[in-house]
Amino acid sequence: MLLKGIKILEFGCFISAPFASKLLADMGADVTKIEPSNGDSLRGIGPFINGPQRLSGLFLSLNHGKKLLCLNVESSPGREIFLKLVSRSDILIENYGESYWEKIGLPWSQIKMENRNIVIVSLTPFGNKGPYSKYHGQEINVNALSGIVDCIGFPDRKPINIPFHQAFFQQGLNGAAAAVFAHLSVMNGKDRSAVVDISAFDVMSSYVTTHNLIYSTRDIFMKREGRRAAGSAGAYPFTILQGKESPIAIMCPAVGEFKILTEAMGSPEWSKDPRYQNPSEISRHYADEVDAHVEEWISKLSDKEIEEISLKFGIPLYPIRNVDRILEDEQYGYRKYFKEISYGGNSYTIPGLPFSCSDIDGPFKQDSDRAEAEEFAGFYPCSAVAELLARHMHAGRIETITDISIGKDSVEILKDLGNTESSIDEFRRHDDKVHP
């Protein structure tokens, strides 16, 4: 567990902050997630798993492996408990924004007073400073403003967003990395405490602005052009063409790669046309014509043939595929990429981390679930064991979740903070849930 010993307090909802602390938990950090009594809003967003309780799949993905505390930080006992937790944590990850904390009487200055070494990672759509900092933003608004939406779709039709809340996932990834760097800096005494303000808009617009330097330097206006990257980014081809079975992504930016592509096609007559000798010239004037030639060739090739050609000639030319095929992909299986989660009697495969770690003592276990899975398999009837082991081979890691309800660990956490049974009963008074 690489991040063993780091204590994270998450006050987050939906995707950005929960994904940040999920990544840190995957690497071994100890995460306590605080939810209000009506829960993280993501709990209400489907698709849902019908198990012991109706459960949001995405909520399960992003929040398993965390301790869950139900707390009303806007009440006075809630605030007190929150500050006690702050004093025992290294990093606070939140996505409500600085003004929320001021409004409820818990300004960051007070949080820093409670723990002078705390790192605060604040993940909001537009950030805590700047003219739009108070603006309301969902993911599509962030991507629209950052220039990404204008890049996607056909030129004569409306622009569209990229799917699956990329701005918030990307923000979470940035937040996780920044949290560890800031914590290291505090650990080394370079800094007493640190506040990191990462807006989803900053992240996405910084990516797209960087890539635009390729386009703008070539006088190409970076804008949606259907399946083709704007102006082929100045080096033909950079597009998606239809293969026999799947759409094929094809990109040859390096010097000589287009030539190799035509060789892979058997150097057809058209490729000797003097107009088609320079990929930059093709991108400017002949992309449609050459697309037609290339697509004629590609449309006859199966995905397997495409992959073979790509490997043989060393050119980037691959089928576009969806989750169903990724789940069967032998490379992902070999790398034990997937994570298996079991809930309500069913198992679900979800994405894992995209890297493996080893040190001089050998491969590193990113979490200890694998050993548990082996133990767990021992109690199952034979066919189930076989199935589970097969899955285990495939996934590398398996985790069984029995309870992921709001405040499932409240009592344990409150006791750990020194609360007595009677004071916990006091918190429980209004209903059967414990939420100070």
Place this chain on the structure above:
Amino acid sequence: MKFSNARVLDFGWNWTGPMTGRYLADLGAQVIKIESPKRPDPIRYIPGKKIKQADHGLVRNPKFETHPFFHNVNRGKLGFTVDLTKVEGKALLEELISKSDAIIENFSAGVLDRMGLSYERLVKIKKDIIVVSMSIAGQKGPKNKIKGYAAVSTGLGGLEANIGYDGECTGGLTFAYGDPNGAMFGIFALACAFYHKERTGKGLYVDLSQMEAITSLLHEAFWLHHLVPGELGAKAHRGDGYIVNDVFPCRGTDKWMAISVSDPKTLIGLSQLIPSIRGIPEEGTQSFRDKIGKAITEWTSDRVSDEVFELLQRNGVPAAPVLNVNHLPDDPHFKARNIAEIVDHPLVGEEITVNLPWQFSGYHPDYDRAPYLGEHTVKILKEILSKSDAEIEELKEKEII
């Protein structure tokens, strides 16, 4: 204030690898870009801007120093050239490795091994070295030879197939998401490795796959696959969790407003601006969403984008105009957040440089421009490897550096 004191050898080329090194340089690390004097980073070969000012003696070949993109993803690094096909060159590099903390590379799988720099070998040179390899598919396995760029990692990783209009996949190649995403996962892995080293004194080998790095962002796609058969694939907008989540036309040509409504309170805010919404029976169905969409379109179509943006935000409705990236530098928020700055490059003049999108309280990164090819080779030989002038002359004569 510095977040890293590490010395990092950056073997990266193109985008993902160099971007990872660039972010580390922003965080304070001393990042040394290692290049072959004969076959430097391919991005150097792309013709960039016209050279405005005369060579000031540090530049070996001006044509390698003209691209703002190269300047960006290599900002703040030191430049070191060494010919690794020569025995003395390899020895020199090993000497430098012995004085470094981390190595970043994004060659095709196995290239580092073939250079004689496998992790097993590297730990013999420097016991606690951190190595981050970032190929498309990972170093080992049946498809480790997959070669590619962003379009390959996003295509194979499962994102592109889900971008497009209903049932009509366009992909989103223009954005080239795979590269910065791979770099950011690389930075996350490095952060974990630095912490591990701080705590245990041990180095780490990280084998990252860029296509997996895309898949790791697709949790929602996995749940659709498991729970809602037939929902995957290109969809202009997905309904789950939203009443409205789409772009709407504003007055003018190709002007659009992204509007998102996910709760009843926001819907009330919207209906204060567009009263006709109140009459639509609240069913939560697709037809309900379509009718609201139609009402919004009627309202936005004859208003200019600025007005729509302001009115919606004032009424608590998440909204933002669809901006073109070329117009971002004029946006007041983009400016205030200091996401990018104009800098003056000594050879090509003014150009945009993009900052690490993390705002640390009281911290502004201090950076130098990207190094010219091999610009700091002599400085590094003197200051880090304590070579004498005579030794350096000999290395130059033998064309090792």
